[in-house]
Amino acid sequence: MTSGALIFQSVILGLLLGGLYALLASGLTLYFGIMRVVMIAHSAFLILAAYLAWWSQTRLGVDPLLSLVVTVPLFFAAGVLLQRGLLSRLRPATLTMMSVLLTFAIAVIIEGLLGYAFTGTQRRIQLGYGTANLELLGARIAVVKLIAFGLAVAALLTLYLLLKRTTFGWALRATIQHPDAARLVGIDTNRVAGYGFGIGLATAAVGGTALALDTTIYPSLHWHWIGPLMAIIVVGGLGSVPGAAAAAMVLGLTQSLLQIPLNTTWAQTIFYLALFATLAFRPQGFFGGRLAQRF
Amino acid sequence: MSERSEQGLRTEGLTKAFGGVVALDGASVAFRQGQVNALIGPNGSGKTTFFNCVTGMIRADSGRTVYHGRNITRAAPHAIAHAGIGRTFQLCRVFPRMSALDNVLAAVRPVGLLGRLRGARNRAEVDRARGWLTRLGIEHLVDVEARNMSWGQQKLLELAGVLMGDPETVLLDEPAGGVNPALLDRIGGLVRELNAEGRTFVIVEHNMDLVMSISDHIVVFDRGRPIAEGPPSVIRSDERVLGAYLGV
Amino acid sequence: MPSASDPATTSAARRPAVTPARAARGVLLLLVVVAALSFPSLAPNPYVLSAGILVLNYALLSTSWNFVGGFTGYISLGHGALAGLGAYGTGLLVTKAGLPSFLALLVAALVVAALAVPIGYAALRVRGASFVIVSIALVLVLLLVFQSWASFTGGSRGLTVPRPFPDLLRPEHHRVFWFLFAGLLALALLVWWLIDRSRFGLGLKAIREDEDKAESLGIPTFAYKLVVFVVSAGFTAAAGGLYALWFGDLDPVFQFSILTGSYLVLMALLGGVRSLFGPLLGALVVGTALEYFKVEYGSTPLHLVATGLLLAVVVLFMPDGVLPAVAAGIDRFRPAQQSIREVTAAELREQRAGGAAAETELAGARPGGAPATKEGA
Ligand SMILES: Nc1ncnc2c1ncn2[C@@H]1O[C@H](COP(=O)(O)OP(=O)(O)OP(=O)(O)O)[C@@H](O)[C@H]1O
Ligand SMILES: [Mg+2]
Numbered sequence: 001m002t003s004g005a006l007i008f009q010s011v012i013l014g015l016l017l018g019g020l021y022a023l024l025a026s027g028l029t030l031y032f033g034i035m036r037v038v039m040i041a042h043s044a045f046l047i048l049a050a051y052l053a054w055w056s057q058t059r060l061g062v063d064p065l066l067s068l069v070v071t072v073p074l075f076f077a078a079g080v081l082l083q084r085g086l087l088s089r090l091r092p093a094t095l096t097m098m099s100v101l102l103t104f105a106i107a108v109i110i111e112g113l114l115g116y117a118f119t120g121t122q123r124r125i126q127l128g129y130g131t132a133n134l135e136l137l138g139a140r141i142a143v144v145k146l147i148a149f150g151l152a153v154a155a156l157l158t159l160y161l162l163l164k165r166t167t168f169g170w171a172l173r174a175t176i177q178h179p180d181a182a183r184l185v186g187i188d189t190n191r192v193a194g195y196g197f198g199i200g201l202a203t204a205a206v207g208g209t210a211l212a213l214d215t216t217i218y219p220s221l222h223w224h225w226i227g228p229l230m231a232i233i234v235v236g237g238l239g240s241v242p243g244a245a246a247a248a249m250v251l252g253l254t255q256s257l258l259q260i261p262l263n264t265t266w267a268q269t270i271f272y273l274a275l276f277a278t279l280a281f282r283p284q285g286f287f288g289g290r291l292a293q294r295f
Numbered sequence: 296m297s298e299r300s301e302q303g304l305r306t307e308g309l310t311k312a313f314g315g316v317v318a319l320d321g322a323s324v325a326f327r328q329g330q331v332n333a334l335i336g337p338n339g340s341g342k343t344t345f346f347n348c349v350t351g352m353i354r355a356d357s358g359r360t361v362y363h364g365r366n367i368t369r370a371a372p373h374a375i376a377h378a379g380i381g382r383t384f385q386l387c388r389v390f391p392r393m394s395a396l397d398n399v400l401a402a403v404r405p406v407g408l409l410g411r412l413r414g415a416r417n418r419a420e421v422d423r424a425r426g427w428l429t430r431l432g433i434e435h436l437v438d439v440e441a442r443n444m445s446w447g448q449q450k451l452l453e454l455a456g457v458l459m460g461d462p463e464t465v466l467l468d469e470p471a472g473g474v475n476p477a478l479l480d481r482i483g484g485l486v487r488e489l490n491a492e493g494r495t496f497v498i499v500e501h502n503m504d505l506v507m508s509i510s511d512h513i514v515v516f517d518r519g520r521p522i523a524e525g526p527p528s529v530i531r532s533d534e535r536v537l538g539a540y541l542g543v
Numbered sequence: 544m545p546s547a548s549d550p551a552t553t554s555a556a557r558r559p560a561v562t563p564a565r566a567a568r569g570v571l572l573l574l575v576v577v578a579a580l581s582f583p584s585l586a587p588n589p590y591v592l593s594a595g596i597l598v599l600n601y602a603l604l605s606t607s608w609n610f611v612g613g614f615t616g617y618i619s620l621g622h623g624a625l626a627g628l629g630a631y632g633t634g635l636l637v638t639k640a641g642l643p644s645f646l647a648l649l650v651a652a653l654v655v656a657a658l659a660v661p662i663g664y665a666a667l668r669v670r671g672a673s674f675v676i677v678s679i680a681l682v683l684v685l686l687l688v689f690q691s692w693a694s695f696t697g698g699s700r701g702l703t704v705p706r707p708f709p710d711l712l713r714p715e716h717h718r719v720f721w722f723l724f725a726g727l728l729a730l731a732l733l734v735w736w737l738i739d740r741s742r743f744g745l746g747l748k749a750i751r752e753d754e755d756k757a758e759s760l761g762i763p764t765f766a767y768k769l770v771v772f773v774v775s776a777g778f779t780a781a782a783g784g785l786y787a788l789w790f791g792d793l794d795p796v797f798q799f800s801i802l803t804g805s806y807l808v809l810m811a812l813l814g815g816v817r818s819l820f821g822p823l824l825g826a827l828v829v830g831t832a833l834e835y836f837k838v839e840y841g842s843t844p845l846h847l848v849a850t851g852l853l854l855a856v857v858v859l860f861m862p863d864g865v866l867p868a869v870a871a872g873i874d875r876f877r878p879a880q881q882s883i884r885e886v887t888a889a890e891l892r893e894q895r896a897g898g899a900a901a902e903t904e905l906a907g908a909r910p911g912g913a914p915a916t917k918e919g920a
Contacts, residue, residue: 032672036671036672038672038675038676040679086855086859089859090858090859091862093391094616094862096671096672096675097616097617097618097675098618098858098862100618100620100672100675101618101620101808101812101854101858102854102855102858102859104620104805104851104854105850105851105852105854105855105858106851106855107851108802108805108847108848108850108851108854109847109848109851109852109855111844111847112844112845112846112847112848112849112850112851113844113848114844115843115844115847116843116844116845116848120844177314219844223683223801226679226683227679227680227683227684230676230679230680231680234673234676238672263691265687265690265691266687266691268687269684269687269688272680272683272684272687275676275677275680276662276665276677276680279665279666279668279669279673279676279677280661280664280665280668283668283669283673350759352755352758352759371758371763371765372755372758372759373758373759373760373761373762373763373764374763376758376759376760376761377761381759381760382759384756384759388753388755388756389753389756390748390749390752390753390756390757391752391753392752393748393749393752397745397748400742400745401745401746401748401749401757401760401762402760402761403742403745404761405742405743410742411741411742411743411746412737412738412741412742412743413741413742414740414741414742415740415741415742415744415745416740456760457760460760460761
């Protein structure tokens, strides 16, 4: 393969990866916007969804994409419960710190339960179309990656329409931007916040399924994801969904291109470099995010 | 500029917008050094935002703040405090899980490494802190945690803490908000006393009786900028002020 | 808690005579010291002694963590990484630079403390969540680096650190290190105590309570947070270095483990972050349990579940820790504790008798003394 084609392939792969990052980071951004909560368990739920997809495929013979019918509502409910039942019980004064610990605890519990139920063995979904490739101008793109990207785009689009076109979306945005004012105009901010968390976790269900399509999964994989996701929401400007999406594409692309000269692990450090540099030199992030001023 | 403006606190064209809401709209104000100044205006006219910008708690979009001829616009809040400007908050802020004594001692400003490592509860400072608590009439609460105090007591405690820092200029954001009439008189009396001792005051207040009785100079805010200023007698009969309050 | 005894002479500055509480505390401290000194001779076998050292190591790490967590309220999940840096720093300085063991430890601790300046700058410049994010990211990125950079760090094969006392037999080795760990812990406790009672410490605690308010009172909050973070990092790294010299074998997976960081948080929270000995107590409980379960059941995923559950329970139900919760429980049964309010009420009556009218009004404004309901909260 010529190096030109290699770079082209990396760009395509980077964009596909960026799409998935964007979807996953959007959930993290939502939580932060709603409650100033850094939801460490987001990626653990992601892996949980991936395991559920794998399980339904290997044990029940159901296509992973079909498992979404169950996992999305399930995760939505879990998100609402998480916010209403646990996070909203924390004292506001220490919410930021304590919510991190609480969601960290949940992540660890999920990891432990996954390890207990499925052992630490690495798992991978075997699909009929799993090894199919698409040739495009000399670049080989796995079909599953395209499907994953398609899922991410569809979910992001749904999220966008939900936020911009529905009454609920209006209430959610109002709650994020000015909770007191939102309450004044009669929005039940508590309920909206609960549903917001539900939507956030629902994105993890979609993302996890997309992830399961072409990734080997194991219980502690979520640590591998939470770092990049945190980097993305910081670089994007905490609280800004479009900012996070832009940062996700840029960082996904950079990571993919860096994998040409470096190995995968070193390429991953770009996220952390971007994270530290952003916080040190431009803490409000690079892609807008008015909330950042207040964090 | 007259040389008087080099004395004390003044702002030039302070502007601050929150999204679409313009909270401060080019506010230029010069306060009278050594006097009790009042800053009044209808709800939402930007008084608190003005205090926040002056004390560096939020950064103004444009404009400057000058204190004794020194530009303090971009200084950190603690540096502004060190320059001699103390403030209280509209929604009374104290350290809830610290005793009254510690609340006041926290305003001590040590210098150098050794100064900072010195015991917080040393004799001289504890006596000074107790002095302020006594003067404000809450000496009996010295060991009580702030969160266990009533609203009025917390307001007094907050003031004691600010005064412990020995500010030359004191900004009070609604000192009479939510306190009973007796306490109101005490606060009014105290302000006059402290003013006689040489402290300048800027007081945001909605209670017009209090404002008219204790202030020497009144600045009226409307929609983020001053619309009138003068002594109480003049302000009382100013039509623009009436208009602003009645929303004409 | 100084109790308001005699209104005429009470002053927090003037030391009260030996009160029962003070005496009890002194006796307790003495007991702790005696226990620490005699443990190596009492331990039935080297295994128990080495398990004890592990617990002591946790106590040291958790106390070091508490410089940041306890004073400022900023919770770091990344202190495991600082310890790992100290350990690897010490190990590499001994193996690659040929420095004497304990000089290497000192240099490593100082280097990590210096590194904590830029890290703290990024983490603390803006308030709140960024600190946690940086702390977690620190662990994750260092794990990546130390695993990948095999030529320098030994990668996943690990790094062997030569023993500082090659002539000592195993039990003797443990015994010496027990005292080294205990000594470092004593130093950390001493420094924590000094800060706790200092003006600097009061400023830090003000930050914990309300950072904006602290800043507006003139406390340079960023500088204060940064300094205490650096102190904390230094102690944590020293603890890691000591561990490297004792254990002699480093593996990135264990040195840069986010789980280690969360154990430290759990210990400190459990014991109470506001008290000097809280983290130590928490480490005794959690550390012992960790070692016990490891021996009895090996390493199973259920450890994770148990850790997570315990952390969640502490965060939800006793964020102030077990020690303060117990203390509050005891106070409820101790009549003397109510004296704060009753004496206050008595004082009030005195003041009313001879005081100004305004003061009477003020007293009337108090809702029947401070609300008693908040006492146990
Ligand atoms: N942090 C903020 N975010 C968004 N809007 C704000 C913020 N702070 C103030 N505002 C808006 O700015 C305007 C001025 O508010 P400000 O609190 O300064 O008024 P004020 O004169 O102090 O009113 P009051 O007398 O009610 O205390 C208001 O419209 C308010 O809603
Ligand atoms: Mg106001």
